[in-house]
Amino acid sequence: MTTKREYLEFIRKYYERIVKDFDKQMNEWLERAVETKTFDPPMAPVTRAVLESLFYSITSDIKYAEESRESLLIYSKLPGILSGKIGRKVYPVVNWFNGVTLFLFAYELIKDSGVVKADDVEEFKRIVDHSLEPIFAFPEWGPHNRAIKRGLALTYAAKMFPEHPRAHLWSKLGNILVEASLRHWSLEDSELYSAIWLADILLYIDLVEKNYAIFQSPILKYYFDYFTLLLCPLGMIPDFGDASWGSPTDLYMMILEKGASIYRDPYMKYAADRIFRFTRKEEKFGIFSVFAYLWADDSIEPKKPHILSQEALDEVIGKKIVFRSGWDESSTYMLLNYMDEGDIGWYYKEHLRNTLVVTAEKMHHGHADENSIIALIYDGAFLLHDGGYREALPNGEYRADVYHNRIVVREGEPACQKLLSFLRKKLDYQQTRTRRVHFKIFKDVDVSRTEVIDERNSYHWDRIITYLKGLEAFIIHDGIRILRDGKFTLSNLFWTQRIHEVGDGYFDTSIERIGVVGALFNPKITMEQRKLLAWPNKEGRRLLIYFSPVEDGSINVEDAMRCYLPEKCVYQTISRDFRGGEYFSFTTVLWPHKENESIDKILDGIRMMDADKYPRATAIRINLPSRDITVCAKHDLSIGLVRPHIRPVYTYEDGKVRYGEIESDAAYIYMGLLPDNTLRFAFIDGMKLFFKGIKLFSSDEPSVIDLSHRPDIEREGYFKTEREYWRYELKTKWESWEEEIKL
Secondary structure: OOOHHHHHHHHHHHHHHHHHHHHHHHHHHHHHHHHHOOOOOOOHHHHHHHHHHHHHHHHOOHHHHHHHHHHHHHHHHHHHHHOOOOOOOOOOOOOOOOHHHHHHHHHHHHOOOOOOOHHHHHHHHHHHHHHHHHHHHOOOOOOOHHHHHHHHHHHHHHHHOOOOOOHHHHHHHHHHHHHHHHHOOOOOOOHHHHHHHHHHHHHHHHHHHOOHHHHHOHHHHHHHHHHHHHOOOOOOOOOOOOOOOOOOHHHHHHHHHHHHHHHOOHHHHHHHHHHHHHHHHHOOOOOOHHHHHHHOOOOOOOOOOOOOOEEOOOOOOOOEEEEEOOOOOOOOEEEEEOOOOOOOOHHHHHHHHHHOOOOOOEOOOEOOOOOEEEEEEEOOEEEEOOOOOOOOOOOOHHHOHHHOOOEEEEEOOOOOOOHHHHHOOOOOOOOOEEEEEEEEEOOOEEEEEEEEEEOOOOEEEEEEEEEEOOOOEEEEEEEEEEOOOEEEEEEEEEEEOEEEEEEOOEEEEEOOEEOOOOOOOOOOOOHHHHHHHOEEOOOOEEEEEEEOOOOOOEEEEEEEEEOOEEEEEEEEEEEEEEOOOOEEEEEEEEEEEEOOOOOHHHHHHEEEEOEOOOOOEEEEEEEOOOOEEEEEEEOOOOOOEOOOOEEOOEOHHHHOEEEOOEEEOOOEEEEEEOOOOEEEEEEEEEOEEEEOOEEEEEOOOOOOOOOOOOOOOOOEEEEEOOOOEEEEEOOOOEEEEEEEEEO
16 A cells, blocks of 8 residues: 555655756756747746745745745846746746646745745745736636636635735736536546646645535546546556546646545555555656645555446546456456536537647547547557647647547548548548447346437447457447438448558558657657657557458458657458448457467357348357357347337337347347357346257247236227327347357
8 A cells, every 4th residue: 555655755756856856847848939939937946846845835844944934036037037038028827737836835935934034925926826816817717727727826815925015906807717626527538638627626625725625526526436437457546538647647646545535445545555555656746636635544554445347437428438357467457438528518619619729639639439449458568559739829639539449430432542631531520429329247248238429420329349258358339320312432440550461351460669659849859759658558469350240341450650759550441332320330340369379269260250240240150279259249229119109119020130040139148159059148238148949038928028917908909098099018028148058
């Protein structure tokens, strides 16, 4: 368990590095300012001041208070340092994004030390006043990161300097900006900005309001659980939306330590501990680890969560699904994001859309990643990862659908051009609607079905993911229904970096490193610098990507920049004329393995099965020495809905599909046949299931629905409403079932 002592040791090492590199950082800051003729206040002085103030508060050593005072007063010297060098007037200010709050916090810790004189206080007021002034020119509002950050800075300043002539104005605007975040769900669908938003709420509660009753809000509690459940085996939350892998660890440590302390939650403590150990291993020093230290409670023992695959956390706010075999570093983990913009916070999102240049974003800080596989991790290595943030302001190509592991649909077809060039013509975010149809945990498999409805681009897409537990592999069924007549290009995209082997319908792939730095803050960055700063992935782990054959489809690979590095997009695509309502189906097998493990037996065992209603329904079989696996998926859930004036509307005869030896009306079927003729089966949303003519399940059987004790209930009849009679039959689908039998 990470103790306060470990946090403090970590912070002391951070301080040693800050002091050692301080002059270098300030010189580099000055060079950038002169070269670009811009003024962006440096963070190094206020970062140093916070650490020195913290050490004073712990040790009472006056030396630290004196050093903190000197660090804070550096901001008074900035106008003189830059005088005549950038062609514009410079004011004594700190960076508004984090600087004001940290400046005030450092001052608060030393204000009663005796080293801060009256003249210093007046100078601090002047610095803060100048720093807050730009907020009044552009007071962004709503439950998102920049609004709560502005509100926190304003209200904290009003608290620390109540006698300042503008304190009332600071407090008034600050409370308006804070209020939206305290009472509403976050707009952020970003691993980075969600953490920034929640961290600033916690700082507001701790530094300004001191009202811990706020933690009783179910909205606030939700996010602590949400982040805990997203933790991946490597000890961090995978990046999604506008974010970079491995950041911001210091914010997640402080968030989860606060959650563990407030709710006495051992699982949050476990997540905080894992993130700390990842942070220390990666040497990802961050100033907000100070608050992780301050808020940590050593009396809470961490406990590894017992739950494995699960929704994170629901089908409205989080809209994510985690598949996992465990919580240790060697565990398998997949994260699916099906978050859309939705109606939550519509007013605030619409304001942002109409105010900022954010045409590439899913409001807010989100990507076109609906139904995208954000991350696939196996035995300590990334096998699939997300697309990155952006290379330059204001928009970023990496936000577009084409840079994610998902289906992409475009009207028309490539004309004398490569597929990615064709798909990249439409990079602005296209609003969609998404929904979770089902998520089920069975003995051998975990299953999800999530759907995207994109009326603007005229398609409806369901993605069905089957996690083969024990085998640590995944089967992806993608069904696309085109909503109107026309020519469309449908593409099934997966991104990787190295291709070790290519064959008939498959690629054996791996990820070498994950980019974390692009040209946004360094337009002259070289490829070697990008690679040097990238996160090195664990070697020796590969992902077999197998595309099942489709008529008139093609399989290919293209190179492109993605997530700040050169990557390869492997894909299966088809362009042709479609009729409105017509279905198309892709089936993909994702099989993680070690580099010394042969993939031949896997490839030899894969075959598509005939489905009499293909492509509205489809099935795949994988024959392995340990078991023969069959997965059947019904893309068109309207099959069998034939009696609008009778209940139920469906019948088995009209809803059944034949998949070789299997017959059923179920929406989803899994079968695993073991060498000893033990058959394990599971289904979702069905009435009957047959295998080789053997009845495995029937909701018609009296042994299943025994009505002998209710002679007043008829299996068929009529039900009278106020206006009409409805015919009914007591024949119904079961939500799900699983069983094991000996053939």
